[in-house]
Amino acid sequence: MQHKAPRRTRERILELSLRLFNEFGEPNITTTVIAEELNISPGNLYYHFRNKDDIVNSLFAQFEAEISRMLAVPADRRPNMHDVWMYLHLSFELVWRYRFFYRDLSDLLSRNRKLELHFKQILAHKTKVAQQLCLGLRDDQALVATDMEIDGLANNIVVVATYWLSYEYVRNPRQYTEQEVMADALARGCYQVLSLIGPYLRGETREVFEKLTAENLKKLR
Structure with missing residues (x-):
């Protein structure tokens, strides 16, 4: 039990910090607020985390691990429109869970060098996956685009997905923290990204695209 207690306190600090950062913005939350909300002493908090940046970096490590698991294209077949759809939804759901990183992105990156370097890597990884998905569709003759157009499309996909919640x-x-309102916002984000891909699609894949987007729009309130 003596070994489990510190780990549990650390988990509680991270869980609460993520919720507070998401609801109120990371710049507006101090370690004092976090300690008070958890009903622990500041010294107890500093035993687990040296400062607020240490908490932010630990949350980012969680986010980075999750997004690394998610950012992958099928290894045993060519990707299809359903893969693109799933990739987008999982991406937006993950962005929502760690939304303070995206809402406060400029401020965080300007004062946290580690975060800046790792976020660049994530953006590069996202762009590579978007390119691979598009190239896979092209290889299957479901998408018609040049290499230059696919590069531009992949970058636009990442830009829209990265800054959609800020928009x-x-x-x-x-209403930013209201779950139902933001569920619509995420659905709109998926549609906006898909609308970038739509003009390049052909044949059956185009039909699947139209069906998926129609179903997505029906869910919006």
């Missing part, structure tokens, strides 16, 4: 926050800052 939604500007549109509805007072």
Whole structure:
């Protein structure tokens, strides 16, 4: 039991910090607030984390591990439109779970060199996966685009997916933490990314695209 208690306190600190950062923004939350919310002393918190940046870096390590597991194309077959759809939804769900990174991105990167370097790697990885998905569709003659167009498309996909929640926050800052409102925002984000791909699709894949986007739009309130 003596070995488990410190780990449990550390987990509670991370869980609460993530919730507070997501709800109120990382710049507005201090280690004092976190300690008070957990009903522990500041010294107990500092036993597990040296400062707030240490908490942020630990949360980012969790995020990085999750996104690394998610960012993969099928190894045994060519990707299809359903793979693209699933990739987008999982991406947006993960962004939502760690949304403070995206909402406060510029501020965080400007003062955290480690975060800056690792986030660049994540963006590069996302772009590579988007390229691989598009190339796979092209190899299957489901997408018609040049290499240059695919490069541009992959970058646009990553830009929209990365900054979509910031855009939604500007549109509805007072409703940003409401789950139902943001479920619609995430669905709109998926549609916006798919709309970038749509003009390049052909044949059956185009039909699947139209069906998926129609179903997605019906769910919006």
